Amino acid sequence: xxHLLLKQLPRYECLLEAAKEFPELDPSAAEAFLHLLRTxxxxxxxxxxxxxxxxxSHGRFGVLMLLWRSVQPRAAKLMGAESCALGPRTPAELxxxxxxxxxxxxxxxxxxxxxxxxxxxPDPVDRRMMSVRLTAKGEKFLAQFLPGHFKAIAELMxxxxxSERKTLVRLLAKIQLQAAVLQPKPDGVAASSIG
Amino acid sequence: xxHLLLKQLPRYECLLEAAKEFPELDPSAAEAFLHLLRTxxxxxxxxxxxxxxxxxSHGRFGVLMLLWRSVQPRAAKLMGAESCALGPRTPAELxxxxxxxxxxxxxxxxxxxxxxxxxxxPDPVDRRMMSVRLTAKGEKFLAQFLPGHFKAIAELMxxxxxSERKTLVRLLAKIQLQAAVLQPKPDGVAASSIG
DNA sequence: GGCTGACAGTTAGCCTCCTAACAATAATTG
DNA sequence: CAATTATTGTTAGGAGGCTAACTGTCAGCC
Numbered sequence: 001x002x003h004l005l006l007k008q009l010p011r012y013e014c015l016l017e018a019a020k021e022f023p024e025l026d027p028s029a030a031e032a033f034l035h036l037l038r039t040x041x042x043x044x045x046x047x048x049x050x051x052x053x054x055x056x057s058h059g060r061f062g063v064l065m066l067l068w069r070s071v072q073p074r075a076a077k078l079m080g081a082e083s084c085a086l087g088p089r090t091p092a093e094l095x096x097x098x099x100x101x102x103x104x105x106x107x108x109x110x111x112x113x114x115x116x117x118x119x120x121x122p123d124p125v126d127r128r129m130m131s132v133r134l135t136a137k138g139e140k141f142l143a144q145f146l147p148g149h150f151k152a153i154a155e156l157m158x159x160x161x162x163s164e165r166k167t168l169v170r171l172l173a174k175i176q177l178q179a180a181v182l183q184p185k186p187d188g189v190a191a192s193s194i195g
Numbered sequence: 196x197x198h199l200l201l202k203q204l205p206r207y208e209c210l211l212e213a214a215k216e217f218p219e220l221d222p223s224a225a226e227a228f229l230h231l232l233r234t235x236x237x238x239x240x241x242x243x244x245x246x247x248x249x250x251x252s253h254g255r256f257g258v259l260m261l262l263w264r265s266v267q268p269r270a271a272k273l274m275g276a277e278s279c280a281l282g283p284r285t286p287a288e289l290x291x292x293x294x295x296x297x298x299x300x301x302x303x304x305x306x307x308x309x310x311x312x313x314x315x316x317p318d319p320v321d322r323r324m325m326s327v328r329l330t331a332k333g334e335k336f337l338a339q340f341l342p343g344h345f346k347a348i349a350e351l352m353x354x355x356x357x358s359e360r361k362t363l364v365r366l367l368a369k370i371q372l373q374a375a376v377l378q379p380k381p382d383g384v385a386a387s388s389i390g
Numbered sequence: 391g392g393c394t395g396a397c398a399g400t401t402a403g404c405c406t407c408c409t410a411a412c413a414a415t416a417a418t419t420g
Numbered sequence: 421c422a423a424t425t426a427t428t429g430t431t432a433g434g435a436g437g438c439t440a441a442c443t444g445t446c447a448g449c450c
Binding site: 057058059060100101103104107108111126127128129 | 435436437438439440444445446
Binding site: 158 | 237
């Protein structure tokens with residue numbers, strides 16, 4: 001489910017008013033910020049409801065998508081590199097790629113395995129590690145689910161022209177960059193420099 | 196904490212590649228969508244960490260902000276109307292304004308009252324209802340916390356010019372509108388038409 | 391070869407959100 | 421006025437995140 005967010009955003013005049021008491025409050029910054037949170041939450045909610053109708057959570061879906069890359073060697077071949085395919089396989093890699101803790105990934109894999117979407121297999125070399133792979137059922141689920149998922153996304157964004165989408169991505173990327181500057185992560189910052 | 200989201204977004208070329216298998220996948224729509232989710236989550240995470248440092252959750256903060264409006268009559272006077280002030284008071288109103296269920300609001304008020312930020316008082320007229328109000332401690336907390344909160348938001352958005360912020364808000368509003376069209380809510384749609 | 395440290399995966403317990411069902415009170419209707 | 425219906429706030433139980441602590445395995449050092 002989406003985060004708790006105020007349903008009706010404060011009006012711009014109210015922000016101006018509040019700024020008189022709080023000099024730190026930048027009205028246009030706050031307005032943009034609130035719209036960003038609200039819209040992001042709305043977009044999240046749409047896919048989340050879509051996923052919920054299929055009995056799967058956003059977290060589980062993310063894991064399936066990560067694993068799904070590994071069974072799509074065609075793209076890798078065409079790209080002439082491993083940039084797109086050969087995704088993560090072990091719980092630790094999956095947790096890192098998904099941005100959750102290993103403990104959370106254990107829980108996600110637990111439920112996915114219980115529902116038959118993925119399967120754990122011990123690594124023959126390093127006995128500490130497990131290898132997680134998509135089952136036929138998991139692949140089938142994605143094949144059935146993804147078209148509707150992509151369609152929902154395309155419909156949501158259909159209100160923006162190509163150039164508007166480019167502008168949006170550019171502005172959001174600037175914010176992301178700024179967030180990275182303001183909140184430098186402990187390590188591995190340089191590794192994933194998605195602009 | 197933020198939602199589970201893939202840390203590194205798929206590259207645009209990978210989306211193009213995937214679109215060959217899924218005709219429903221609109222690469223530029225998916226790219227914009229993923230950036231929106233990612234950036235929204237990042238922005239959420241910044242304020243959430245900020246709140247966490249002060250030992251309060253996003254949900255609780257939302258309630259405090261809603262109640263805080265009620266103790267800011269100055270703005271209302273200046274506006275010549277009640278548009279900004281006189282916020283919700285009862286748990287049901289708060290739940291509605293915050294976009295959570297009444298049950299969730301009960302829990303939030305429970306912890307806020309336990310920590311001394313708010314106080315429940317029975318309504319003298321309707322004995323079903325309770326009235327929730329900010330305590331002096333709650334007000335003091337907001338007065339101390341908000342400047343840093345606003346400053347963090349201003350810093351995050353400082354990377355965008357005024358015109359860029361306007362553009363961003365305009366594009367996000369279009370998406371929100373489209374979301375409302377695609378996912379019409381059961382009732383009360385017309386009531387809160389925030390553009 | 392045995393000890394210490396680092397790492398993979400899991401477990402346990404907490405918080406926040408949800409839905410569903412409940413008791414108490416108000417409003418409506420005969 | 422009595423009975424039904426609606427509404428308020430709460431409780432109970434579930435799902436999905438988190439942190440912290442634990443077990444088993446690998447790597448390095450004496």
